[in-house]
Amino acid sequence: xxxxxxxxxxxxxxxxxxxxxxxxxxxxxxxxxxxxxxxxxxxxxxxxxxxxxxxxxxxxxxxxxxxxxxxxxxxxxxxxxxxxxxxxxxxxxxxxxxxxxxxxxxxxxxxxxxxxxxxxxxxxxxxxxxxxxxxxxxxxxxxxxxxxxxxxxxxxxxxxxxxxxxxxxxxxxxxxxxxxxxxxxxxxxxxxxxxxxxxxxxxxxxxxxxxxxxxxxxxxxxxxxxxxxxxxxxxxxxxxxxxxxxxxxxxxxxxxxxx
Numbered sequence: 001x002x003x004x005x006x007x008x009x010x011x012x013x014x015x016x017x018x019x020x021x022x023x024x025x026x027x028x029x030x031x032x033x034x035x036x037x038x039x040x041x042x043x044x045x046x047x048x049x050x051x052x053x054x055x056x057x058x059x060x061x062x063x064x065x066x067x068x069x070x071x072x073x074x075x076x077x078x079x080x081x082x083x084x085x086x087x088x089x090x091x092x093x094x095x096x097x098x099x100x101x102x103x104x105x106x107x108x109x110x111x112x113x114x115x116x117x118x119x120x121x122x123x124x125x126x127x128x129x130x131x132x133x134x135x136x137x138x139x140x141x142x143x144x145x146x147x148x149x150x151x152x153x154x155x156x157x158x159x160x161x162x163x164x165x166x167x168x169x170x171x172x173x174x175x176x177x178x179x180x181x182x183x184x185x186x187x188x189x190x191x192x193x194x195x196x197x198x199x200x201x202x203x204x205x206x207x208x209x210x211x212x213x214x215x216x217x218x219x220x221x222x223x224x225x226x227x228x229x230x231x232x233x234x235x236x237x238x239x240x241x242x243x244x245x246x247x248x249x250x251x252x253x254x255x256x257x258x259x
Contacts, residue, residue, distance in 0.1 A: 001055060002075075003124065006099060006111050009051040013044040013081050013097040014115035021116070022091045038089055041065055044081035044097060052077055064207045076102040078210035078233065083112075084183030093117065098185035100210030100233070107233075110211030112185045121189040123211075123218035131193050138221040138242035139194040144171075144252065145259050147197035147245055150179045150187045154203035164202050167253050174259040188212025191240050192219035198241035198249055200226075206233040216240045226253055 020040035045065050052059065061069040063079040077099060082088050084095030093116030101109040112121040121136075123129040129136050141147050149171060153164045171178050179196070181187055185208060187199045192215045210233045213223045222243040223231040228250050231238060239249060251257035 002101065003109065005051060005055045006101060006109055007120075007122070009048045010097045010099055010111040010113045010120070012047040012051050013099075014113045016040060016043040016047050017082060017088065017095065017097065018115050019043070021088065021093075038082070038085060040088065041082050041085060045079065048079055048081060048097070048099065062206060064205070074104045076105075078102065078206050080185065080207035083185040083208060084181075087182045092182070094181050094183050094186060096183060096185050098207065098211045100207075100214060102210070107210065107214040110214040112189050112211050112215065114186060119189075121192065121212075121215050123192075123215040125214065125218070127218070129192055129215045129218035131189075136193040136219050138192060138216070138219050139197050140244065141197045141242060142244040144198070144245045144248045145174060145176055148177050148179070148195075150181060150190065150196045150199045152180060152182065152184055152187065152201045152204075154201075156203070160202075162253075162255065167200070167202075170252055170255075170259070176259065184208040185212045188216050188240055191221060191242070192216045194242070198239070198245055200239045200249065200253060201237070203236045204233075204238055205236075209233045209238055213238070213240060222246045224250075226250070 045063055058071055058073050060071045060073045060076040080098040082095055083098045088095040096112050096114040098112045108125045110123050121131050184204055189212055190196045191199050213231055216223050223240040225231055226237045
């Protein structure tokens with residue numbers, strides 16, 4: 001029932017994304033620069049929560065727009081109703097629903113659905129990862145200089161020492177292609193299915209990565225913080241790779257090695 005509910009919730013949110021996409025809708029701005037929330041974000045979240053609450057009203061929820069719905073439960077749903085809101089608001093079809101589920105503080109399931117490309121990524125702890133029900137695996141690239149990477153830039157403290165611009169500069173000056181899609185959940189899923197060899201970012205929130213990082217791990221990849229420690233979606237920095245380039249990327253990010 002948990003898996004069925006997760007899939008139905010993701011599809012319900014995605015239906016709202018499609019209903020509003022490239023149409024007129026209300027946009028407001030949250031705290032900070034370029035931090036919009038749209039009418040579609042709220043509609044997607046409402047649809048997702050409606051599915052979850054109809055089956056598991058006692059479960060804890062953390063959602064980007066609604067915040068925390070605290071319950072005395074060992075299950076927690078972590079929801080981003082639209083990851084890639086700026087893309088969505090500009091009619092760019094790289095955005096998605098992202099929902100992760102934790103039990104006793106450990107990730108057990110994740111779903112990321114981009115309805116524009118009809119790509120539904122899913123993972124269950126210990127059971128592998130899939131794209132549209134077909135198994136996926138990370139790439140086999142073993143050298144960072146031959147890799148295709150993806151990243152994102154926060155809108156705050158971008159010029160911090162050893163921050164996003166400095167790390168980006170280290171890679172691109174050596175000719176490493178580094179893309180920026182604008183939706184971290186999709187970045188992670190595209191690492192999981194081998195389109196990218198690695199993804200790093202300096203400032204993510206739990207709802208950005210709670211589903212995607214499990215999908216990477218279940219596809220055979222490795223996910224840590226910038227110190228190489230076990231990843232938690234409740235800290236900001238993330239490195240997700242195919243595993244083969246992970247240590248080399250950590251060395252470059254932390255200025256221990258030049259490419």
